Amino acid sequence: MKKSLRAIASIICATGLVLGGSLPAMAGTKGGTTTCTNGAVNAVHGKQQRSDSFMTLKIGGVTFFRKNGVYEKTVAARNGGTKSWSAHSDWLTWNGTYGMCTPPIW
DSSP: OHHHHHHHHHHHHHHHHHHHTOSOOOOEEEEEEEEEOTTOEEEEEEEBSOTTSOEEEEETTEEEEEESSOSEEEEEOSSOEEEEEEEEETTBOSTTOEEEEESOOO
16 A cells, blocks of 8 residues: 555656656757748747747857847848758757748848
8 A cells, every 4th residue: 555655656746847847958959951042031930948048049050149038039141042050948949949931031
């Protein structure tokens, strides 16, 4: 009986840690390549779960943004073509981070 209660208590504690977000952060980097034509420029949109973590956004290997205090940010290069993009944060969200082509936004 004591073993069953301990097992149940362990499961409840583990579930609380997962749902409460108390587990250590896992650093994340997502990247790819975009090809932009007809006046469109390469851009990257990054999104993170916590604003106190630094987020870095790069296009073509050049850092366009590196700050904390934001949940999401979009930056764009000054020209199109084929370029790599990447986003890095300790709290990066995979579904909210992507490379894209956009009209110039400067």
